[in-house]
Amino acid sequence: MTTLVTDTGHPVITAWSAVSPYGIGRDAYAAGLRERRGTVTGLGPEHGTTPDGVGCVVPGFGVREVLGKKGTRSMDRVTGLAVTAVGALLDDAERNRAVGTGEGAAFTLGTTTGSAQSMMDFTRDSLTGEQPFFVDPARFPNTVMNCAAGQSAIWYQLKGPNATIAGGRAAGLHALNYARRLLGSGRARTVLCGAAEEFSPARAWLEHRCLDGTDSADSAEGAVPPLGEGCAMLLVEPRAPEDAGQPVLAEILAVELGVVLDGADPRPALVTCLRSALHRAGATPADVAAVARSGAPGRAGGAETEAVHEVLGTAGPADLTPAPLIGDTGAAAAAFQAAALLAFAADRPQQAAGRIGVITSVDRTGSVGCALLRLR
Known part of the structure; x- marks a missing residue:
């Protein structure tokens, strides 16, 4: 493998975007935070049966409605969120797509398990079908933890290293640290770095069953927030003082x-x-x-x-x-x-x-x- 130029200083963030309960894109997320606007909403039947019937979900998000019908028939929600967030970042500025795709463009994505809903649905089909192998093979990739990262790389031609890192709430920090190491070792030219989580009945029930008495306390710090979802992405690069157009954030x-x-x-x-x-x-x-x-x-x-x-x-x-x-x-x-x-x-x-x-x-x-x- 050809080793790229090793960074000699701290890496920098040059762009970011988000798909959040405020909507799609950086501006929607920034405006929601600026206004301190809450996003808790009652859930419709499309979100299934959950313990409390409320959540913080991306408004109106449907994979096929947002990304189109081509290549999305079997795409699950967490993959759709990740692919949408990457696209929002790359489309935000011409430079982002120029430096953030192609050879040397790496991708690191934080997760917990990938999609718990996809895993449970596929397992249920294998147990309830007439035969265990009477399942939809196109949906099997969704049960693998690195599905969202792999689909994002395919969708946008990210040809550098591709990694999915599990770490719960700290997953985004693990992904950021991995991005630093890729740049510092010269294994990547740029890194799209982020983390994704979907809202689903499976995740809602898992979280509900995992809470203990202290987590359900009514104190300010013990109050349990409703579940949210989304994906936030950063474009991370080596600092390049010679590049006057590098927008260091x-x-x-x-x-x-x-x-x-x-x-x-x-x-x-x-x-x-x-x-x-x-x-x-x-x-x-x-x-x-x-x-x-x-x-x-x-x-x-x-x-x-x-x-x-x-x-x-x-x-x-x-x-x-x-x-x-x-x-x-x-x-x-x-x-x-x-x-x-x-x-x-x-x-x-x-x-x-x-x-x-x-x-x-x-x-x-x-x-x-x-x-x-x-x-x-």
């Missing part, structure tokens, strides 16, 4: 990840991640302009808030946590948090320019992490 200063075992309190681990990231970036809490937490429900979310306050203080940084507005977006949470920081920087350049945005994440599986972005 943020510099990726640090990504720190950790694991908490046996249900232990995630607060100490997240505190360690935050302090390590600040040290690595040569920054102090005073440099932080905004924080976007994952907003996990229950004890994990409370521990996340405590860790942020312990390291960064309780006053100063703006709180951009999107979960109260767009719901618990699961694996897509960290990617939406990054998009929230970028939208904030565009809206308030005097407050954000040159300062740091912080992403934090905790998950009940024990994954914790944070990322530091220098906003432009």
Whole structure:
């Protein structure tokens, strides 16, 4: 394999887009956050039977209605969300498609399991059909975790490395870290990096059954947000000072990840991640302009808030946590948090320019992490 030029500095984010409960595209997401508009809605029959009948879903989203009929007959919802988000990013500017596709254009996508609904539906068909093999073979790819990433690469001719990384709410941070490594090792010229999650009855019931008593508490930190869905994508490149047309939106200063075992309190681990990231970036809490937490429900979310306050203080940084507005977006949470920081920087350049945005994440599986972005 031909090795590309290795980056000599921090990688940068040059474009982003999102498919969210606010609609399709960067502008819809930024406007919804700016207005602090909630997105909880009652669900129609097209979303199936769920525990509470409400959710934060992408309005009017149907795979075939958005992407057309060609090549979408068997495409599931999470794949459609990912393909749509990638297309929205590439179509946002001529430069995005020029540098973000073709040879050397890598793709990293965060997930939890892919599509739980597709897995359950396919398994159910094999058990209820006249014969176990009387299933629709065209739907089998949807049961594989990397289906969305593979379809996105095929759809848009992303010919570089293609990776799907499972990590719960921290999946977007894992994908971002993997993107940094691809660029730093010279394995990619650019990376489309993001995370996706769908709303489905299968996911709704799984989440409902996984909650314990503390997660269902009525306290501010324990309240369980309704489930959300969507996909957020970033275009990540090496910093190229010689390229006057490179639109640098943020510099990726640090990504720190950790694991908490046996249900232990995630607060100490997240505190360690935050302090390590600040040290690595040569920054102090005073440099932080905004924080976007994952907003996990229950004890994990409370521990996340405590860790942020312990390291960064309780006053100063703006709180951009999107979960109260767009719901618990699961694996897509960290990617939406990054998009929230970028939208904030565009809206308030005097407050954000040159300062740091912080992403934090905790998950009940024990994954914790944070990322530091220098906003432009």
